[in-house]
Amino acid sequence: MSSDEHTETGTGWPQPAGPGRPSGPAGEPDPRPDSPDPDELSPLAPERSVPPAEPVVQEPDDGATVDLSRAAGETSAASASVRGDEASARSTSVRGGGARWRRLSSAGVMIAVLLALLGFTLVVQFKSTSTDPTVGATRQEDLVRILYDLNSREVRLRQDIATLEESQRQLRSGQQGRQAALEEATRRADELGILAGTLPATGPGLSVRFEAGEKPISASRVLDAVQELRGAGAEAMQISGGDRATVRIIASTFFLDGENGSLVVDGRRLTGPFTITVIGDPATMRTALNIPGGVVASVTGDGGKLIVEDREAAEVSALHAPIKLEHARPVS
Template sequence: MSGTPSSPSRGHRPSAGPWRRLVRLGRPRATKANVLAASLAVLLGVGIATQVQLTQERGLSQLSQPDLVRVLDNISVRASRLDAQVRELEATRDRLRSGTGTTAEALAQAQKRVDTLGILAGTVAAKGPGMRMSISDPGNQVTGPLVLDLIQELRDAGAESIEIGGVRVVASSYVEDSGGRLSIDGKPVGRPVLVTAIGDPETLASAMMIPGGIVETIRQKGATATLSKQPTVEVTALHQPLTLTQATPVP
């Protein structure tokens, strides 16, 4: 459709047709405002292109759905593991009840229990799959509460044994932070802070890397955390159990 004024539908408009008006405006004029408008248009173009690319990049790196899938995966793996454990324990119980293997079986069970409790209480060294993390913190910005969050996050992710800066972290461990110096259970923790945890490497790593999680918090504080999943890590630091003076078990 061109701006032919003879077109009957626009006979009531004596001035130039809208197309012609558009063309007239399109003619280059070297006025200051025109140059300004052109530069604004350039800015707008750059803005649109940038924003589109930003949105596309974000769509790729957001990964919220894969994260969810991984969480779901972890849960179902855990459920099946627990199921297997239930069956195993039931079999053990049946064996014990029937009395086929008597003393040896009970002894083996007791030893297994001692091992488990030793690892949990931090009185024996442990090894297994897990992760190592090194937090280099030149500004001493990683404070006690953050370390506490880190420990809690690791426990939530199913870490079975944790060592931070050469100190075994157990149920009674406490984190101190005075004047930028960290200590756990009264023992000083040097920097960079080295964290070793035994547990499912994937779960531990995703718990650390989750958006808004520990690694991001550390980065926001100006420190850097490097994390590596390991097929085998060793937690060798031991915790000295305190002698109980008051509590005794209920039989």
């Protein structure tokens, strides 16, 4: 074997010479299209990055094929289910928190509205009390008199309560029950007769005289006086005109303005001046008429006069005709 056909390997054994790389003219690359790059064959060429190989799916032993797309779909469905559960939990939490917030905000709104109404009521009451001209203009003596009258009325009411309780005790007793019941019925009939105007009455009281000035005495002024007297404890009243016509004043009495300064009381015409005779506590009724802004001040402001005189024995003699009942019958 000749040296031209073998190449020394350094071990003493000959090595067949590999096929030589054909080359073109000096300095020119190999013209063959499938020829390797000379840089790749060079031991000094830098290493190039090799893309990773695609994973190889091994077929199972039983010959069944693995559907990668179905496995990926199941994985995606599981992930979507987990995300859906988390989103549902967050939505439920948000809705629960929103409901609690709405409940708390509704309660807060209601409390704020109630507090606002309470504050508004207190402010209005304070203003009405502090700006009341009647109370502010009342003298200290008048306030003391009003307080005294209220205390006196309370004492009278307590006495009435005690009297009624005593009457109840007597009515429930065995021997005196019948006689006590008869006396009580008589007393109540007299009181109701006086209130209804069917019985005359006498007792301490006042005489209130209206004298017109530039303006005639109106029915509203007379009605105000009657209301003030009733509020002060008047028990019986009558009104007389300049022609000495007299009308008993009861709960159903009405007052109207007539012609030429006259009054129409319960359908009867009265001419001025007008005089109201009233039975009750004189001091209490006088104080009620003289309250600042009351009846005396109103009549005086119209240019008239209101003359109030005490009577030790005022007499109310005018009677009111009882109403004839058409349908009602007393029950025994």
